[in-house]
């Protein structure tokens with residue numbers, strides 16, 4: 518079944534489509550905490566070829582650091598849009614409208630903030646989930 522999710526940043530100038538979305542995982546790592554300003558981020562995985570920016574490409578800036586996934590954000594409003602690496606995008610779930618899913622797993626739980634209380638029955642992995 519073909520599915521397309523529609524995303525937008527806070528100011529609305531950047532919009533994007535996510536075709537054939539994959540798993541949704543919640544990353545609790547220190548980097549995601551800083552990037553999101555919260556407990557980390559639930560992210561929907563998608564193949565590079567299935568991620569399509571439909572407006573505001575010129576506003577998107579990337580932050581990259583050797584050895585880590587890069588991240589993309591809106592330079593107008595600062596919204597955390599996606600992480601990327603290894604031919605995939607990991608789209609921030611909060612930017613996707615009408616998303617009716619729950620995280621399928623939690624990762625980097627060993628690094629979660631002390632005040633971050635994880636709910637639900639999804640499996641929790643101390644670091645990365647085991648390779649599929």
Ligand SMILES: [Zn+2]
Pocket residue numbers: 526527528529530531591592593594595596
């Ligand atoms: Zn924006």
Ligand SMILES: [Zn+2]
Pocket residue numbers: 544545546547548549550557625
């Ligand atoms: Zn993370």
